[in-house]
Amino acid sequence: MEPSSLHIIRDEHAALAAMLHALGMMLERGPGSDPAGFFDVLGAMLFYIDEFPERLHHPKETQLLFPKVAQLAPQTRELIDRLDHDHAHGETSVRALQHQLMAWELLGESRRRAFDEAAKRYCSFYLEHMRLEESVVFPAALAVLAPGDWQEIDAAFATNCDPLTGKYPRDPVYDKLFTRIVTRAPAPIGLG
Numbered sequence: 001m002e003p004s005s006l007h008i009i010r011d012e013h014a015a016l017a018a019m020l021h022a023l024g025m026m027l028e029r030g031p032g033s034d035p036a037g038f039f040d041v042l043g044a045m046l047f048y049i050d051e052f053p054e055r056l057h058h059p060k061e062t063q064l065l066f067p068k069v070a071q072l073a074p075q076t077r078e079l080i081d082r083l084d085h086d087h088a089h090g091e092t093s094v095r096a097l098q099h100q101l102m103a104w105e106l107l108g109e110s111r112r113r114a115f116d117e118a119a120k121r122y123c124s125f126y127l128e129h130m131r132l133e134e135s136v137v138f139p140a141a142l143a144v145l146a147p148g149d150w151q152e153i154d155a156a157f158a159t160n161c162d163p164l165t166g167k168y169p170r171d172p173v174y175d176k177l178f179t180r181i182v183t184r185a186p187a188p189i190g191l192g
């Protein structure tokens, strides 16, 4: 049976991938006749990415899962260095995107292309990052980690409750944010 931490990582990756696809669809649609709603939802999506994956998901991969895998499966070390580097720069990237979105909203069309290109690059980079974790790091971890290692990692990830996976009760603090995203974003993440 797969360790529960890997299940949680997969769930969180799926939630994040759905968010990134929805963000891409929003960009294809453009602001249309409701620019206020458009910028509101995109801003909420970027805020979500900054709030959950950047603060909860990546640190646990970097602190708990990756070091043990890199130590016991040295062939993964180079890739893990690259993934750690991605984690270290993730917050800066998403903050830069938030700033570029604000520039488009407040300064107008001349800033649209910069955001559009940066957001598309960010989405493909992130999807590739998650793909490498699942296709290279997970199999290596399963091959080399002992039951005691998994107990420790599983316990740490179990406290990591991303409400967008749909598997945990919602934290009331974030309810407003999710309602904003879900009522206006396109499927599969939302109803709009």
Ligand SMILES: [Fe+2]
Binding pocket: 058, 061, 083, 087, 129, 133
């Ligand atoms: Fe990661």
Ligand SMILES: [Fe+2]
Binding pocket: 009, 013, 057, 061, 130, 133
């Ligand atoms: Fe991840």
